Amino acid sequence: MTETGGPSGPEGTETPKPQADAPTPPQGEVRPPSAPEQQWQSPSGATPPPPLPSYQPPPQQQVPDWKVGLGRPGVIPLRPLNLTDILDGAVTAMRKYWRMVFGAAAITAVLTAAINLVGLLLIDTTSDLEQVRDLGPAATDQELLNQMLGLLGGTLATSFIGLIATLLGTTLLTGFLTVLMGKAVLGKPVTFKEALKEATPRLLPLLGLTVLYTLAIMVAAIFCLLPAIIPYTFWALASPAFILERGTVMESFRRSVKLVSGMFWRVFGILLLATVIASFLASIITLPFSFGAFMSIFGNLNEMYVPSTGDLILQSVGTVISQTIVGPFTALVTVILYIDQRMRREGMDIELARAAGITPPPPPQAW
Template identity: 45%
Template sequence: MTETPGWSSPDQQPNQPQQPPQPPPGYYAPPPPGPQPTIKPGVIPLRPLAVGEIVDGAITTMRRYPKLLIGAAAVVAAITQILGLLVQLPFLDDLTAVATLDPNTVTQEQALNQFTDAAVGFLTGTLLTVLLLLIGTVFLSGFITVIVGHAVLGKPVTFAQAWDEFKPRLVPLLGATLLSGLVITVGAIFCLLPGIWLWVMFALVTPALVLERCGVGTAFGRSRALVNGAWWRTFGILVLAAVISWVISWIISLPFGLLGAATTGFSADPTAALSVGSLILSTIGAIIASTITLPFTSAVTVLVYVDRRMRSEGMDIELQRAAGHGGL
């Protein structure tokens, strides 16, 4: 992807063809006065973006590449959610037994043993589910980054082309995601505010690593450099995308939650939520919601990265050249 000079970082020296001799000064006429026409070969205008343009660009990308974005998200969401459900199902009986435990019929030691066994099983299943979600999210975010990179320049792309471009970045991206998650978690443990600050500061690691094809350490440095001086704006856009995604997810999941409650007769028993039918319906709702929200939030993050580069590094000029002289 970095064959196109538009995505190269300022420190990179991409191989570019020999440029023809430049004409003498004064050969070109000066541009006419007044605002210049906006160049928009793809989903966004190639200039610094307003917040609404970033959100609209993410939605437009999903509309223009529905098979790639929504299709890939549906497959990833289905695999991760169904596998997560299958991992959790063996521990439902233990959780139900603990929830319905009668303290008058068992000793304190027996109750503690049952609780420990159920807690260990539940935590094991939860960790496996989180690991599956992490792998699926890493793949999807990197894959979507490639698609958005093409969408910015209005270039067509197939699944095979996007996969070939992303495949060499999968393992580094997984490592970067694990490292980022560890750093943010450590910061959040000491205090919530450092965790939030680190989350925003390293929010652009994925697009930097995938589009610039740099190393993990360099991607962290690039994200920090791009966010530096625009932390609050980046934070606001990311929170806005998260709120929009949460609202969409809630609207989609609500009917399935109501159907799940209906299967138990709207019982007030807390164990009713652990019934197989209720969990299956919740999983279906989560799959549908993730199919919409994951591509949206990933696309917003990539467009924030593009906006920061256009604002701080003048990348809009490079992208305009790339749009006029071939694609990614």
């Protein structure tokens, strides 16, 4: 028998209860706790249960950065592009791969200028100009007509040679830069030899495509300027499609029409703006090289200007420099526009992200 309020025995007697009227301790002393804290003990000796995990708020979902889209492994972000993205992508590619871009542009520009210069020297239009200038007021109408027809024939011949040279240079530069941009979008390294090796087998069919494209625009322009805009825009993406998709010429024309359909004026506006920018910069670059011609014209307003061989060579040098600097811009804009249309219509940004080693996010779940 234990005392009331004493400690309990080992075999389950009553637990001690705190006294109701405990005496007040004297000053300076601390009252002991009325009931000591009891730690949980398992009768079988098992370990105590682990504490409950504290509440953690769910992580906030990361808002996608629409400026980057699926990432930017190369010169453009992998998402539908705006005008600034397209122009910036062309300039970035020219700056990042400047040796290859300007090297290829310089080779094609020198080739084009050389063919033009040879054509001008072989078809001597300067003699026709001198004969027209030397005709006095006593010349008959028939003499004037004969001289003008001769001058017109020579001019058409030199223009035809210049057109052939331009088509050759455009084909070489477009094929090379299209392959380069295909690598630049993914941020993959590429050498001049690799890009040239990949583009070479497609250059001859690409030349035929370029000739058909040019002829369509010229034939449409004979009737009016507005019909020329239709083939110019609808078939503008045929060259990049031909190089990157490796189809036939007719398949590339159909692919271009399919990609442009529904966005005709957007594609036309971007191409026109790129052409205006390139033409403006080219005119600024070539102006100092044509300064002698302008001075001759303004110095002798009453006489017909006849360019000398030195003037022709100087103008050719200015053309080479301007085409080297400005020529790649329009070609790169066209390729980026082709990639943009495919990202908008066919989800090519996901394919490009996978090719660049980027895992695209899963599609949103439908709740």
